[in-house]
Amino acid sequence: MIDRIASFGRSSIGFVISIGRAGQFLGGVLSGIPRPVTGFPLLLKQLYSVGVLSLAIIVVSGLFIGMVLGLQGYTILSDFGSEAAIGQMIALTLVRELGPVVTALLFAGRAGSALTAEIGLMKATEQLSSMEMMGVDPLRRVIAPRLWAGFIAMPVLAIIFSMVGIWGGMLVGVEWLGVFEGSYWGNMQASVDFRDDVINGVIKSIVFGFVCAWIAVYQGYDCVPTSAGISSATTKTVVYSSLAVLGLDFVLTAVMFGNF
Amino acid sequence: MTQRTTDIAVGLFMLAGLAALLFLALQVSGLSPKSAKSTYTVYADFNDTGGITPRGRVSMAGVTVGSIDSITLNKETFQARVAMSIHGEVDNIPADSAAVIRTSGLLGEQYIDISIGGDMDSLEPGDTFYATQSAMNIERLISNFASGK
Amino acid sequence: MEAKDLKVRAMGLGSYISLKDVVFSRSGRRIFNGVTVDIPRGKITAIMGPSGSGKTTLLRLIGGQLRQDSGSLTVDGHAISELRRKELYKFREKMGMLFQSGALFTDLSVYENVAFPMRVHTKLPEDMINDIVLMKLEAVGLRGARKLMPSELSGGMNRRVALARSIALDPELIMYDEPFAGQDPIGMGVLVKLIRDLNSSMGLTSVLVSHDVKESLSICHYACIIADGKVIGTGTPEELQAHPSEQVQQFLNGHPDGPVPFHYPSSAATEDFGLAGGAS
Numbered sequence: 001m002i003d004r005i006a007s008f009g010r011s012s013i014g015f016v017i018s019i020g021r022a023g024q025f026l027g028g029v030l031s032g033i034p035r036p037v038t039g040f041p042l043l044l045k046q047l048y049s050v051g052v053l054s055l056a057i058i059v060v061s062g063l064f065i066g067m068v069l070g071l072q073g074y075t076i077l078s079d080f081g082s083e084a085a086i087g088q089m090i091a092l093t094l095v096r097e098l099g100p101v102v103t104a105l106l107f108a109g110r111a112g113s114a115l116t117a118e119i120g121l122m123k124a125t126e127q128l129s130s131m132e133m134m135g136v137d138p139l140r141r142v143i144a145p146r147l148w149a150g151f152i153a154m155p156v157l158a159i160i161f162s163m164v165g166i167w168g169g170m171l172v173g174v175e176w177l178g179v180f181e182g183s184y185w186g187n188m189q190a191s192v193d194f195r196d197d198v199i200n201g202v203i204k205s206i207v208f209g210f211v212c213a214w215i216a217v218y219q220g221y222d223c224v225p226t227s228a229g230i231s232s233a234t235t236k237t238v239v240y241s242s243l244a245v246l247g248l249d250f251v252l253t254a255v256m257f258g259n260f
Numbered sequence: 261m262t263q264r265t266t267d268i269a270v271g272l273f274m275l276a277g278l279a280a281l282l283f284l285a286l287q288v289s290g291l292s293p294k295s296a297k298s299t300y301t302v303y304a305d306f307n308d309t310g311g312i313t314p315r316g317r318v319s320m321a322g323v324t325v326g327s328i329d330s331i332t333l334n335k336e337t338f339q340a341r342v343a344m345s346i347h348g349e350v351d352n353i354p355a356d357s358a359a360v361i362r363t364s365g366l367l368g369e370q371y372i373d374i375s376i377g378g379d380m381d382s383l384e385p386g387d388t389f390y391a392t393q394s395a396m397n398i399e400r401l402i403s404n405f406a407s408g409k
Numbered sequence: 410m411e412a413k414d415l416k417v418r419a420m421g422l423g424s425y426i427s428l429k430d431v432v433f434s435r436s437g438r439r440i441f442n443g444v445t446v447d448i449p450r451g452k453i454t455a456i457m458g459p460s461g462s463g464k465t466t467l468l469r470l471i472g473g474q475l476r477q478d479s480g481s482l483t484v485d486g487h488a489i490s491e492l493r494r495k496e497l498y499k500f501r502e503k504m505g506m507l508f509q510s511g512a513l514f515t516d517l518s519v520y521e522n523v524a525f526p527m528r529v530h531t532k533l534p535e536d537m538i539n540d541i542v543l544m545k546l547e548a549v550g551l552r553g554a555r556k557l558m559p560s561e562l563s564g565g566m567n568r569r570v571a572l573a574r575s576i577a578l579d580p581e582l583i584m585y586d587e588p589f590a591g592q593d594p595i596g597m598g599v600l601v602k603l604i605r606d607l608n609s610s611m612g613l614t615s616v617l618v619s620h621d622v623k624e625s626l627s628i629c630h631y632a633c634i635i636a637d638g639k640v641i642g643t644g645t646p647e648e649l650q651a652h653p654s655e656q657v658q659q660f661l662n663g664h665p666d667g668p669v670p671f672h673y674p675s676s677a678a679t680e681d682f683g684l685a686g687g688a689s
Contacts, residue, residue, distance in 0.1 A: 041263065048266045052273045091288050122515075130512035130571075133472050134526050135501035141529075156277030163280040166288060189290025190317065190324075191369075198284045 022218045028139045029147055029217075042145040050111045050146070050213075051153030055160070057110055058103060062161040065098060066090060066168025073169075074177050083177075087184035088191040090169035095192060095201045096257070099162035101249050104208035107154055108241035112216035115146055116237040119220025120230035128221075143217050150213025151206070158205035200256045207248060212241045299326065299345035300385035304359035309340045310370050310395025312361060317371040318344045325350045328372065344372065354379040358391035370395060425450040425582065425614045426471060431480035433463075433470065440466050442638035443480070448631075453608050453615040455629035457622060459660065459669065462635050464618040465509075468584045471616070472506060473497045485581065502530055505575030505583040509590060511567040513559040519546070519570050520555040526577045545573040549603060565596030572603060582614045583607070589621040597621075601628055622661055626650075634660055636669070 073086045119142065122128050128138040166188075173179045192198065216237045223233035309331055318326040326346035334341045346353070356377035363370050383389075426448040433441040440463040448454045458464050469475045470482060473489045482489050485503070492500060513522050523542045527533055533541075546552040549569040559567060568588065575583060585604065589597050605628050608615050619625045626632060626646040633643040634657055642649055642657040649657060659667035675681070 044267055044270050047270045047273070052269045055273065055276075095284065095288065125510050125515070126508040126512035127514055129474065130506065130508050131514075132474060133501055133504060133506040134529070134575075135498045136526075136529050137498065153273075156274065156280075159277055159280040159284060163283050163288075185287065188288055192289040193315065194285050194289040196315075198281075198289055202281075 021222070022214070025139075025218055025221065026214060029144050039145065042141070043148055046145045046149035047153055050115070050149045051156060054107060054110045054153070054157060057106055058157045058161050059164050061102065061106060062099075062164035063168040065102060066094065066165030066170075067172045069093060069098075069165070070169035070172030070177070074173060074179070083173075083179055084183035085187050086169070086173045086179055087166075087186075087188035090173070091166055091188045091192050092197065094162045094165040094169075095197050097201075097249070097253070099158045099165065100201050100205035100208055101245060103158040103161045103205060104154065104212055104245040105242055107150075107157065107209070108212050108216070108238050108245070111150065111153070112212050112237045112241050113234045115150070115213070115216040116220040116223070116234045117230055119143070119146070119217060120223040120225070120233050123221065123223065124225035124227075124230060139221075143221060146217050147213045150216065151209045154209025154212065155202050155205045158208075159202065162201065196256075203256075204249065204252050207252065208245050211244050211248060215241045215244065298348035300348060300351075301329065301343055301345050302353075302383050302385070302387050302389065304342050304344070304372070304389040304392050305334065305337065305339040306342060306359075306361065306392050306394045307339055308394040308397065309342065310361055310397065312342070312370045312372060312395070316369070318346065318374065319371060320350070320353070320374045320376065325374070342372070351382060353383045355381040355383055355387070356390050357383070358393060359389040360393040361395040363396065423450045424448060426484050426616070427482075428467075428470075429481045431470065431477045431482055433466065433475070433477045435466070435475075439638055441477070444635065444638070444640055446633050446640060446643070448614065448616055450614050451608075451612050452630040453604065453617060453628055455617045455619060455625040455632040456635060457618075457620060457625055457632060457660070458635035460620060463638065464620075464635060465586055467635070468506065468586055468616065468618055471584065472501065472504060502526075502578055503581045505578070505580040507568065507572050507575050507583065507585045507588060509587045511559075511564075511571040513562075513567060513571055513574070515559050517559075518555070519551065519557050519559065519562070522559065522570060523555075523574045523577055526574065530578060541577065545577055546570075548576075548607075549573045550599070563596075565592055565599065568592075568596075568600065569603065572600075572607075576607065576611070576613075579611070580613070582616070584616045584618070586618050587620075588617065589619055589624050597624060604628055622663070626661075636660070 069090045070086060073089045074083050077083045077085055077089065119128075122142065128142065131138045131141060170181075170184060174181045174184050219233040219237045219240070223229045312328060312331065314328050314330055316328040317324050318328060326344050329343040329345050332341050332343075333339075342359075353374060354377040356379040358375045358377065360373045360375050361370055362373045377390075424447040426446075428444055428446045431441050431444045432439070444467070446456075456464050456467060466475065470477055471484060471489065473492065476490045484500075487500065489497070489500075513519075514525065517525065520542055523545055524538050527538050527541065531538075543552055543555070546555055549572055551566060551569055551573065554562065554566065554570070559570070562570065588600050588604065592600065601624055604615060604617065607613055617625060617629060626649070629646065631643065632646055632649055634641050634649070636656060642652050642654055644652070649661065652658065652661075656668040658664075659669060665671055
């Protein structure tokens with residue numbers, strides 16, 4: 001029994017230490033203001049690999065999720081004879097919740113794991129070390145552009161996800177099931193507020209982008225530089241990012257939409 | 261993958277994001293550039309506001325002409341005082357118009373409908389509606405009906 | 410006392426790096442237990458020792474990537490562990506290091522890899538960078554490979570490109586971490602030649618960490634053998650060959666048993682084979 005308590009204590013201490021290290025790491029990354037001349041092309045390159053290359057999976061999943069929402073919403077709402085509210089339902093779920101959350105989960109799987117593996121491999125092949133020995137701080141040169149890219153790409157991806165989803169919902173609801181197009185958009189416009197719903201959704205995805213990118217680069221930078229270490233770091237990235245996104249989503253929702 | 265293709269792809273990506281945000285703003289949340297224009301405030305006193313909430317819709321003949329700003333209790337008359345902002349271009353609401361709380365559909369949200377009067381004068385900013393009709397309360401309706409009044 | 414000998418000689422040339430009673434331990438394991446070495450300016454010094462004796466750690470201490478627990482370490486008169494972060498990064502521009510794996514940036518071409526330090530640290534115009542890169546690549550015999558990506562190079566070529574990159578800024582000091590490990594005889598010959606040429610033509614102070622005794626002794630001016638966290642022998646190659654210590658002789662000649670035992674420390678064999686009590 002005492003042993004269990006002790007081991008729990010040990011793991012708690014380990015947890016706190018790793019949080020502290022991650023915080024220190026973040027401080028190191030963000031401490032230097034990126035030099036625009038050299039920094040910008042690096043950022044563009046990372047935006048490409050983190051953002052543009054994630055676009056396909058985001059668009060496809062957005063489309064399907066919108067279509068499923070349309071189908072499910074129609075079945076449920078037609079019981080009350082209010083299938084015209086389908087647009088409102090799809091738009092609110094996507095803009096407030098599914099857009100930011102599902103994008104973040106997909107992002108963690110697609111881009112986060114790639115970031116971790118890439119940085120882990122750079123560490124294992126001593127590229128980070130050699131950069132350090134050349135008098136170049138890898139935190140600024142390698143880590144910072146990746147962190148910023150994740151931070152910028154996530155909201156953009158989430159917005160695109162919501163838009164595609166709403167369009168997919170319209171495909172099913174309006175084109176297939178025959179909801180009147182005017183009431184699809186009309187109900188939507190009446191109930192979705194730009195500041196309260198769209199902007200809050202964007203804020204959520206900015207937070208998620210930051211957290212996912214942070215976890216991904218930290219796990220890569222901190223991994224044990226062997227193939228086993230890299231693979232376990234990649235797994236950790238996906239697991240921790242997903243948990244962090246879902247947990248934070250609850251907190252943010254409570255703050256933004258809860259009435260207290 | 262040359263630097264230039266990367267630049268173009270990222271540029272398109274960011275543009276797509278902006279376009280999507282614009283879509284969400286205009287088409288989904290119905291934010292029209294017009295609504296940023298000037299508004300003026302008028303008031304209405306209701307006995308029962310029912311379920312209307314701040315930022316709710318104010319309409320005239322079904323067309324949205326403004327939104328509800330605030331709902332406060334008037335401590336002297338024990339009525340609810342609702343402040344609403346009306347779009348600046350709708351500046352000729354007859355002074356004897358009535359503010360009516362309506363429900364869209366059976367279960368829909370409640371909004372304020374302005375039923376138009378016949379006065380030649382118009383409501384000025386800061387004026388109060390002459391007549392109001394409070395929210396229809398289904399429970400009260402049913403109990404009235406049951407007691408045969 | 411050997412350390413003293415070397416030091417006296419090093420003083421004559423001016424020692425570039427000097428370690429005094431350096432103690433270092435990592436994750437509870439003591440790696441250096443009072444190491445004193447002087448590395449003379451403009452010469453090739455080989456640091457040799459069995460695997461796991463902390464040779465690479467020594468290079469990282471010199472490069473400031475790790476800090477010693479106690480003792481002093483100076484490079485060109487500067488105490489590395491007392492430099493501030495910024496000064497350290499500035500100071501490292503004077504150092505080149507060739508990593509065991511080459512450590513080329515996998516997303517850049519050979520040309521860009523060599524140009525990298527210049528692009529970061531200097532504001533040289535593009536045509537000048539071009540000239541320098543081609544010159545450095547020429548020096549390692551790979552000017553023709555400038556358009557290739559690191560993944561298209563063989564292990565030996567990889568290391569040569571990395572060498573070209575580490576001398577791009579004309580450093581004063583170059584450190585080689587196991588340059589011969591995993592090389593075929595030709596690749597090894599090429600590297601031996603390159604290390605020697607670079608040293609003589611540019612007057613670089615070179616530190617070579619290796620456990621390849623033959624190659625190291627063939628090119629170094631001085632050598633130093635580390636084992637068990639201590640310096641067990643120093644001197645010129647000839648002096649070491651004639652060194653009286655058994656431990657040094659075992660390492661140089663590769664005897665399987667000696668002061669460094671063949672058996673990993675264990676309990677008496679009789680116990681493990683279940684003969685306890687009966688056999689003794």
